[in-house]
Structures are given as structure tokens and as C-alpha cells.
Amino acid sequence: MRNAYVDQFPAEARVVKSAFWSSFLALAIGGIFGLVQALHRTDVLRFIDSTDYYTVLTAHGVLLAITFTIFFLVGIFTWAVTTSLDRGVVDIRFTWSWYVMMVTGTVLVAVAIFSGFLEEPPSILGSELYADVLFTFYSPLQAHPIFYIGLVLFVVGTWLAGFDWFRTWWAWRDENADERIPLPTFMVLTTTLFWYICTLGVALSILAFLLPWSLGIVDSVNPLLTRTLFWYFGHAVVYFWLMPTYVMWYIMLPKLSGGKLFSDPLARVVFVLFLLLSTPLGIHHQYLDPGIAEGYKFIAMTNTMFLLLPSLLTAFTVVASMEHGARQRGGEGYLGWLTALPWRDPVFTGMALAGLMFAAAGFSGMINAGMNINYLVHNTWWVVGHFHLTVGTAVALTFMAAAYWFIPQVTGKELWSRSVALGQVLLWFVGMTFMSNAMHRSGLFGMPRRTAEPQYQNFDFEPAVGTVAEMDAQVALGAVLLVVSLVLFLLNMVLTSFNGTSDSIPDNTYAGTLSGPEDAPEILDNLKLWTAIAVVLVIFAYTLPLASIVESGGLFGPGIDGRQLSLGADLEPALETLREVVA
Amino acid sequence: MSSATERETGDRAVESDSGDIGTVRELGHDEFDPIGTLILIAIYFAILVMLWLFMYFVEFLGNGPTVVGSLATVVGLA
Structure with a gap:
């Protein structure tokens, strides 16, 4: 008898399926906009006006970095909690409510962004409807209030989703008081906890500053403050995208390889480290911001380097789990076991190639994180190359590969074509290799990011190796291959949904462990403790920089609002001393 | 299970429809040296x-x- 996810949890499967389709829709639109940008920037094909470039760029960034990733995340996390706890959510109406709230928020955000394409955008709430503010949306760029309201609804939707997972776990815990938290649920809960911590920053930024500013309630804001509050959230959101990918690598990839997860305790340690360290390092995006002392930037760099640890632990654990599978499948030799892995399985191959790209992204990420070398690549195309390896491949390719397993699970329908799926994941890998390597190299000689026309009069870029034309050609070719791959993916998903139901869908299971939770110290499951430490680390990393920014620039801009933060007579000398020490 | 999209062939998958060979031996924690x-x-x-x-x-x-x-x-x- 078939035992797929849709058979076990039919109501939850409908929500998960809806979340996946929401994410695919965002991927389709955002991905095509990526091609438009690549062809425009490289001057291969320019059919939009350069003044519309930022509308395209904003749609590309928001739809892919926020909508595609997070809708897929809520689908995977709902699956992970219900499957590993072996029970449904507490109230499916509540589950639908957060999904609808996220969709509503997305629609509002999209309407605001897409109005930017109109010759004469309509005037609503007293201002023109547009939102050419890029994915980072901090001031001085200003969007229409509807954009910010949409973002708030979307984020509150994710908060409710997190509450839904927590209360499902609480209900399970009441019946299983002595049991360890199952690993997939543990991963979901730790990720949700740091999401709550980091989104407080963006909520404060929007509700206290950007939204009142766009509504005309306040005349100005402190740009450095909104930037810092954005990056307080903006780097943790990177790990929010990445954690469902890690969930897939830890609990699916070992099974797909034919083996077991090498170590459950190590996986728990990794997720605890992400809970602790994801947020107190956002200032590493602001190494070139004047107004933040070097000492605070150094603290952010140190925290960032510490965060390499869980990624390197993951590299070891996941590769060891794959090796275990390969050797169980008959693999031999020091490296000969690699040939015993199921490379013809698109789910495995997609995830494994995504992991390989992530290893390369680890190097370029270390360059970004280093304070001195960051000066070389800051705001260049290098950075764009880097995050197309992380969110654009490690995350996106893993999600697409995972969809080949998940869509049959939540629909009961067999995948339309495994061969097309395999070709699709390979094509993505090849396309991204062309595009990303050229972007990285362009950054090394200073080619800027976020510009429609990177050609300047009386100035030529001087690459050490190759030519600008060659790199532009690689970017354009890579972007075309990526969109072809994207079309193949969507085609496979659509045609799968037209398939009839099948009895040969694999069981809904995830990987067993070689070293299970019984080997993990119980303190690892003490979520209150880790959350408290995470909050303390955030307070250490951000109190002084934020106080300093507000003191020098005011809450709503220097010398404009007259509301300077008063630190009190006792704190002021101590702050001065600390500032001297770290500056 | 050796392949995510293979047809179900029981607890110990031997060969998927893509021709991938499944598990041929069980390796426990102590026998496995990565x-x-x-x-x-x-x-x-x-x-x-x-x-x-x-x-x-x-x-x-x-x-x-x-x-x-x-x-x-x-x-x-x-």
C-alpha cells in the first residue's frame, strides 16, 4: 500500500503543495527578470529602458531572495515537523491562515514593484505607487507604503508559521515527555528561533522608520540606522534560506546516497551554532560604511569567521554520510566510492552539485568576510557572483532537486520525466559555472554591481586575465542556460501535475542515523538556553554600534528631529572609554 | 532506498528503474571509516x-x- 506524504497527512499536503507552487511562480518571474538584467548589463540585448533596470532588479531580488526561498521553506518545514513528529498540525485552519497572509503580503509587494513599469503609476494614499528600492530596501531609497505593508504581512505570516510548528511540537511533547526532539523538528525550531530574533530588526526598521517616513508622518530617517537594522536582519535571512537546504542535505541526501546520517549530535551542534551566530554579524555587510567604528566591524568579522565552523562541520558530516551510502552500495577505494553514488538520480545529483557549488561559495564568502580584502570586492560584481553560488545555487538547486521528490509526495503523482530532471540540474550547474565565475573575476578589477550600463567614457576596465567582452559573453551565456534550465524545471512540474495518481510513489521517510540522538548531550535540546545566549550575543554585538549611530545621527536624521538619544550621565563616560578601546 | 524517484521495491531496494544498484552491504557505525x-x-x-x-x-x-x-x-x- 502506498505510504506517501499525501496519504499520511492529506490536509497538510495541500498547504505544502500550495506553498511550493507559490514559490515556483516567484521563481519563474524572478528568474526571467534575471535574464533580462544579464542581457541588458552585458549589452547583448537591451529592450528595456535603463531607467527601468532598478524595477527589474528589485523584482528579481525580492521575488527570488524573499518569496521563492521562504515559500519553499515553509513547505519543507511543515513537512519536516509533521513527518518527524508523526502527527498533523494542531489546527489546519491556522496553517492556512498564515499561508494566506504570506500570499497577501506578496501580492501587495508585487503590485508596488510592478507599478514601476507603468508610464504613469497611480497615486494611492497620497503618493505615487512604486518601489524601486532593491531587495535591501533601506533608506535613502523610499518605497510606497503598500510595499512596506506587504513586507510586514509576509513576515508576520512567517512568524505565525513558526508558532504553528512550535505548537505542533508542544502538542507532541505532551504525549512524548521523555523523548528527544526528532532531528528534523529540532532543525526547524532552532531556525525559527533565530528568525524571530533577526526579524525584530527589520520589523523595527519598517514600523518605526520606513513606513512612517513613506506615509509622511516623519520628514526623514537616519539612513545609517535603517541600513544597520536591515543588515541586522539581512545576513540572518541568508541562513534562513540556507537552513532548509541544510535540512535536505542532512536528512535526505544520506538516504538518497543509500546510507545513513553520520552523526545526529553533530547535526544538532551545527543548528545550535547557527541559532547563536546568525544574527550578531550583520555589520560585516557594512565594512565600508562611515559612521561605524572599525572595532564593531572587527567584532562582526570575528563572529562571521566563527560561523565558518558549522559550515565546515556540515561539509564533513554530509560528505561522510554520502560516503557511507556509497560504500553500502559497493563503493571501494579512497575516491572510487564516488562512482557508486546514484548520479542518475536527479534529486541526488542536484543536491550534490548544489553542495559542490556551496564549497566554492565558501571561499568567496571568506573573502567577503575579511575586513581588508572586502575593500577590494565591496559593491562589485564579485559579491553578485558569490550569492548566485549560495542562494542562487546551493539553495535554489537543492530546492529544485528536492521538488522532484516532494511534488510526487504531496500530489501522489509520478514525476513526468526523470531524464529531463537530470538534464535540468546539470544545466543549472553548467550555466551557473559560466555566469558566476565571470562575475567573480569582473569584481576583482572593480566592475560595479547594481548598474544598468557599466560602460564609462574615457575609462577601460583592465582585467589581469581575459577580457571584459569574454566575461560578458560568459555571463550572458550562463544566464541563458539558467533560464532554459528553469523552463525545463517548470515544465516538469506542470506536466507532473497533469499526471494521474500513481501507486508507485516512494514512502515518505528520511535518513536514519549511524550515531543517533541517544549519543547527543541532552543540553543540546535546551532551546531556552541557546535562545538566551543568542540574545545576549546580539546585545553584545549591537548595543554599542546602535547607540553610537543614534547618538551621532539621531533617530530620524542628524539635526532634524531634535530627538537625540540621551544615554544618561552614568553611561556616557563608560561608552566613551569603550569607544576608544574598539575604535 | 537508493534513489529518490525510483519505483518502490520493498525495504531493500536492489535496482531502480534508472539502473542504479542499491544497497549490497550494511555498514554499522564501527565498521565505517570515512x-x-x-x-x-x-x-x-x-x-x-x-x-x-x-x-x-x-x-x-x-x-x-x-x-x-x-x-x-x-x-x-x-
């Missing part, structure tokens, strides 16, 4: 070291010293 993983990670670290050396030339000899000018002076690069 020597191949060690080799791959050693190769990765070697690549990282080479890339860092490469970045040294890009950063210091290509574009001149930036924020560590004093160090560059000490080592005779500036």
Missing part, C-alpha cells in the same frame, strides 16, 4: 590555501595595499 571524506576535505583545504595565496597577489601586488598599509610597509611591499 577515509574518502578526509581526502576530499584535505583537497578542499588545499584549494582554499592556493586561492588565498592567489588573493595575496591580487590584493597586495595587483592593486596596492589598502587598509593594512602599515603591515605592507613592514614587509617591504610599500
